[in-house]
Amino acid sequence: MSGTFVKIKKSDLSFFERLYLPAFAIGLKITIRHFFVNLLFHTMRQLRLLPRRFRVGVTYQYPEDPRPLSTRVRTRHRLMKREDGSPRCVACMLCETVCPAKCIYIIAGEHPDPNIEKYPVKFDLDLGVCVYCGYCVEVCPEDAIRMDTGKLDIAAYSRKEMILDVHELLNPGSRKIKEPV
């Protein structure tokens, strides 16, 4: 191992730096420049002189102005529909089997169409347990479950409310957080 270490020699502060006041003035110059530049932009924003898309500061005003998501980000699940509105899922149990968190509960029923064979009578997904690994999406042979709703603000007042049933999965956005009674 000898010879692989590089010894970094810390140089002592120069006299100019040890005076503290010049270095302090340099720092103050930077922050004050930021202050006035931003003040100018904010004033122009208040006077409606800036285009709407121009972002002043780095802040996202969250509930009104959510941060843009990457297209590959995994967000809340949804079940895809056939053309007649029934779930595309054939209740093959692959997602329930592959799920490392065991958050999917499926009860299969017999579908009237013999080419489809099965459909989910019950498809519950417990968001309080889900780890958002995306394995269910990967494993699905029918492309029936996706994680692309863009919903990240998942919250509820009880564990029971965190469980999504098949209707909520088919119609993302139908869910509202209920106030506790």
Next chain:
Amino acid sequence: MIVDIFIKACLAIAILLGVLNFAGLLTWVERKQSALMQDRIGANRANIGPLRLLGLFHPLADVIKLLTKEDFIPPTGNKILHTLAPFLSVFFAIVAFAAVPFGNQLNIFGRSVNLQVASLDVGVLYIFAMMSLGVYGVFLAGFSSNNNYSVLGGLRAASQMISYEIAMGVSLLGIIMIYGSLNLQDIARAQGNLLFGWLPAWGIVLQPVAFFIFTAAALAETKRVPFDLPEGESEIIGYFTEYSGMKFGMFFLTDFIETVLVGCLVTFFFFGGWQVPYLYAEGFRFPWGGVIPLPHLIVSLLQICGFTLKIIFFNWLFMAVRWTLPRFRYDQLMKLGWTILFPISLANIFITGGILLLL
């Protein structure tokens, strides 16, 4: 007699309301200014109906929140001292303003009113005494909480404030020697003279070294970054750990009141107090020959506005400093106070004295 008392009461109320409003607004300024300096937007959510006013309601919302919070007194602590400490802290900070004049003599309704609550001949000493007594509030807060961290924070605060008071007081001796008075009103009046016929004889011109020392020491007195070791909310735990609700708010308010006070003092000792350059009792008289005569009331108003603007500028500057610098380490703090600021201010006295002797 009664009229005199009434006038003094009016002045006291004016300065009290002015200072408290300033301090309250500073909480808003602190949020917004730090946001602007760090490319953020800052608090803007508190609203009354659709009215947001750039977040100006946040101080109000804060006060409501602090007043309605649980006021917890540690069961093993000293109840009386624990309650007394924040009151002492705020009291001494506000009372120091009594000696601060905010304008020259105002002639109104046939009376000459000195725009100063208490025209003390020892005004400077009085203000320093009140600032020193502020240590009691801080230290009692740490002591009465019966919490080791609070006591340590209180000890840090006490030692820091006492150390920096020395540098602060000694650095001002040069100013007092030059203007020959301890009354702030006299010091402000003396700064209305001109040097070389054009330069206002402000303290910054005559005592530039004292300005830096005094500002640094006074910032340390306000217990704000970079000298916020007594508080150190996030890491080293300060003297008000055991405080909640409005009592905590009062310590917070003390910091802002002291910031305003330090702004006032820097203005008075180094930037002419209520003096506006080239403005005299009868109006503007410029050194290059222009004369603008003004009525007495306008002159007084201009002087008060000038004073307020100077305080606003210094509070802005202190806020900028607070959001620029990191905190000192404790040994660096003590070293700066005792081995740098104190000797320089002592040398400043001797040099000033020598020059005064020669002139």
